[in-house]
Amino acid sequence: METLKAYSLMLTIRFFEEAIERLFLEGRIMGTAHTCIGQEAVAVGVAAALEPRDAMTTTHRGHGHFLARGADAGRAMAELFGRETGYSHGRGGSQMMMDPSIGFYGANGITGGSIPFATGLGLDAQLKGSGRVTVCFFGDGASNQGVFHESLNIAALWKLPVLYVVENNGYAMSTSTSRGLANPHIADRAAAYGIPGVRVDGNDFFAVRDAVASLAADARDGNGPALLECTTYRLSGHSRGDPRVYRTREEEASAWQKDPILRLEAHLKSDGTLTDDAIAETRLAAHAHIDEVVHFAESSPLPKPASLTNDLFAS
Numbered sequence: 001m002e003t004l005k006a007y008s009l010m011l012t013i014r015f016f017e018e019a020i021e022r023l024f025l026e027g028r029i030m031g032t033a034h035t036c037i038g039q040e041a042v043a044v045g046v047a048a049a050l051e052p053r054d055a056m057t058t059t060h061r062g063h064g065h066f067l068a069r070g071a072d073a074g075r076a077m078a079e080l081f082g083r084e085t086g087y088s089h090g091r092g093g094s095q096m097m098m099d100p101s102i103g104f105y106g107a108n109g110i111t112g113g114s115i116p117f118a119t120g121l122g123l124d125a126q127l128k129g130s131g132r133v134t135v136c137f138f139g140d141g142a143s144n145q146g147v148f149h150e151s152l153n154i155a156a157l158w159k160l161p162v163l164y165v166v167e168n169n170g171y172a173m174s175t176s177t178s179r180g181l182a183n184p185h186i187a188d189r190a191a192a193y194g195i196p197g198v199r200v201d202g203n204d205f206f207a208v209r210d211a212v213a214s215l216a217a218d219a220r221d222g223n224g225p226a227l228l229e230c231t232t233y234r235l236s237g238h239s240r241g242d243p244r245v246y247r248t249r250e251e252e253a254s255a256w257q258k259d260p261i262l263r264l265e266a267h268l269k270s271d272g273t274l275t276d277d278a279i280a281e282t283r284l285a286a287h288a289h290i291d292e293v294v295h296f297a298e299s300s301p302l303p304k305p306a307s308l309t310n311d312l313f314a315s
């Protein structure tokens with residue numbers, strides 16, 4: 001993926017998420033959502049290093065991963081509006097979107113729920129000899145679920161082509177990692193399974209992309225899984241309406257100084273790729289795109305009541 005394309009994708013994700021937060025406040029969308037503001041370099045860095053045949057699973061905080069993988073932002077937004085044009089025809093909302101045609105096997109509302117699922121996708125790839133690598137996203141909180149151990153053990157034992165990517169964003173709901181992790185370095189746990197464990201600055205697009213390229217190539221070559229820890233910060237609240245009483249505004253202000261988008265912009269300016277004017281234009285274009293996305297979603301039809309029992313496995 002070209003760096004400029006990555007930059008524009010990071011802006012799309014940022015403005016998509018900001019639009020959602022605004023739309024909730026305005027009462028235009030219902031339910032809840034978990035936004036990934038501040039974590040865009042992880043999503044796009046990972047996606048930039050994968051091949052079309054590869055697979056991804058995500059978490060409750062999955063919009064960025066889905067958009068980075070190539071989802072249609074209009075259909076994703078329409079799902080949040082509960083419209084027929086949404087990925088799940090408006091029935092699922094934020095945590096119920098998937099598109100296997102782009103190798104995206106969905107979000108999961110169960111903390112850690114995607115870890116065994118991705119492991120199964122790895123077994124499928126191995127049995128079929130498809131050469132596919134599966135990236136499994138999960139959070140620091142999810143890394144404390146028992147299923148993390150079960151899945152990494154079996155994946156290491158069977159040398160499954162899975163790259164476990166933990167987004168260490170500092171919090172699991174209101175629990176800071178200093179209160180939730182005995183060892184703050186989650187990547188260290190890889191040693192327990194005899195697999196590579198790598199820790200990178202998750203706000204650095206290039207660091208994430210390069211680490212994934214190397215670990216995915218090893219997994220594709222039959223060398224088994226790896227654990228990649230991307231350190232970042234959840235600039236958003238946990239979910240809709242989080243008053244964020246468990247951390248200070250000063251802490252947030254200092255995290256904003258490390259905004260991955262500003263960091264990539266500084267890089268693109270310093271190497272002469274973009275001028276200030278070009279950055280302003282790219283930002284305006286990304287805003288205009290999201291305005292269209294919201295317009296498409298909000299003007300899409302609601303599902304017809306007669307279709308209520310469609311796609312049900314039991315009725």
Ligand SMILES: Cc1ncc(C[n+]2csc(CCOP(=O)(O)OP(=O)(O)O)c2C)c(N)n1
Nearest residue numbers: 061109110111139140141142169171172173
């Ligand atoms: C099995 C289970 N336990 C608890 C919850 C409630 N819950 C939702 S998100 C969350 C925190 C997850 O934290 P982390 O894995 O760090 O992901 P982040 O929200 O930071 O992206 C919890 C405990 C849940 N959804 N599923």
Ligand SMILES: [Mg+2]
Nearest residue numbers: 139140171172
């Ligand atoms: Mg977390």
